[in-house]
Amino acid sequence: xxxxxxxxxxxxxxxxxxxxxxxxxxxxxxxxxxxxxxxxxxxxxxxxxxxxxxxxxxxxxxxxxxxxxxxxxxxxxxxxxxxxxxxxxxxxxxxxxxxxxxxxxxxxxxxxxxxxxxxxxxxxxxxxxxxxxxxxxxxxxxxxxxxxxxxxxxxxxxxxxxxxxxxxxxxxxxxxxxxxxxxxxxxxxxxxxxxxxxxxxxxxxxxxxxxxxxxxxxxxxxxxxxxxxxxxxxxxxxxxxxxxxxxxxxxxxxxxxxxxxxxxxxxxxxxxxxxxxxxxxxxxxxxxxxxxxxxxxxxxxxxxxxxxxxxxxxxxxxxxxxxxxxxx
Numbered sequence: 001x002x003x004x005x006x007x008x009x010x011x012x013x014x015x016x017x018x019x020x021x022x023x024x025x026x027x028x029x030x031x032x033x034x035x036x037x038x039x040x041x042x043x044x045x046x047x048x049x050x051x052x053x054x055x056x057x058x059x060x061x062x063x064x065x066x067x068x069x070x071x072x073x074x075x076x077x078x079x080x081x082x083x084x085x086x087x088x089x090x091x092x093x094x095x096x097x098x099x100x101x102x103x104x105x106x107x108x109x110x111x112x113x114x115x116x117x118x119x120x121x122x123x124x125x126x127x128x129x130x131x132x133x134x135x136x137x138x139x140x141x142x143x144x145x146x147x148x149x150x151x152x153x154x155x156x157x158x159x160x161x162x163x164x165x166x167x168x169x170x171x172x173x174x175x176x177x178x179x180x181x182x183x184x185x186x187x188x189x190x191x192x193x194x195x196x197x198x199x200x201x202x203x204x205x206x207x208x209x210x211x212x213x214x215x216x217x218x219x220x221x222x223x224x225x226x227x228x229x230x231x232x233x234x235x236x237x238x239x240x241x242x243x244x245x246x247x248x249x250x251x252x253x254x255x256x257x258x259x260x261x262x263x264x265x266x267x268x269x270x271x272x273x274x275x276x277x278x279x280x281x282x283x284x285x286x287x288x289x290x291x292x293x294x295x296x297x298x299x300x301x302x303x304x305x306x307x308x309x310x311x312x313x314x315x316x317x318x319x320x321x322x323x324x325x326x327x328x
Contacts, residue, residue: 030141032081037137038150041071047149049075049176056109057094057147059176065098066172067151070134078146078179083126083139086206087185088242088265088325091139091177092121095163098151098172104163111180121180123328125264132158135175144182150175183242183265183326187293189230194295198225199248199319201295208260209293209321211248218250218317223297224284230291233327237286240269242326250297250317257311267328278303281320288324296320 030036043065049057053076083089094106113120130136134152142148152173160169167173186207200212235241244265246258259266269275270282280302284294298318300306308314 030082031143032084034082034084034141036082037140038070038072038134040073041067041069041151043067043151043172044071044073044149047073047075047151047174047176049147049149053145053147053178054092054109054111054180056106057176057178059094059096059103059149059174061098061101061174063099063101065101065151065174067098067153070137070150070152070156072138072148072150074146074148075176076145076147076178078143080144080182082141082143083179083182084185085140086125086127086264087182088123088125089139089142089144089182090121090123090180091142092180093175093177096174096176097167098174099168099170100166102166104167104173109178123267127264129263131162132156134173138175139177139179142177142179142182144179146179148177148179150177181326184291184323185325186244187228187230187291187323187325189228189289189291189293192226192229194225194227198223198295198297199250201227201321206260207244207323209246211246211253211319211321213248213250213253213319218299219297220299222280222283222299222302223295225295226288226292227295227321228291228293230289230293230324232290232324235270235285235288235290235324235327237270237282240267240328241285241324242267242328243285244323244325245320247318247320249312250319256318265323265325280318284320285322285324290324290326292324294320294322294324296322 047061049059051057092107092109126139134156138150157173202210244259248255272279280298284296300315303318304312306314
């Protein structure tokens, strides 16, 4: 990724990295237009989890507990729209062996993540590339503030060894998840009218932008325009922004980087220098609100200068369309 360090893996459960790729999409079957991946059954309905939301729950169910397909039940209702495919959420999870009832992995329920993802809740992009098909099914249509219980059969669980040797290939697993928050799937702000002379932007059905460069000389100064104006929290320098973006070269319309193409949003620190992003990207997003979509034209002095960076040639003017999905 030319803007910053490689995609950060957020908190993990044991050895199972829970942030992966997935394209956004929706169908009007669940809350807010999501498509449920699983429904409640006798297995998931038998799971209880006492304790306040966001704290380590005391989980009970009769063992052995086995199911033939993933089941999911809501233990504490959430609010807002349900999560769609490709959307990122933040959750605390406890995973148990359905045969023995033993806890085999869990987050630390502190609510505080460190930058390496070693502690804190798990950041999960709900997609077909999650290491557990059943977990993806269970989290589709999850809502912020929801505690859910999922029972997942071996064929839809984690790969052998991921949860340690205690879980065998014949064991179902039980997952209780507290969904702390969800980020937007795409910018949802009010459409704005752009001035002339800037690149044109057309959005695909899933929100993916197509960018057309005008037949004129590139600007020599940073240009920033609002395509959508959000009403969420304001980004400040030093914040970490959850974004989807596409970047193209002004010279020939070449897409040099795109989270849409890569398949998942990313968390970018609004700072320059080590671990940060280019100066113009910070300037373009500073002061913007979550839910906004921003067009930014970065001259070389605001990007990679005369030398480039290996992917971007030296002296290149860059054009970005950025969806601001949240503040991590």
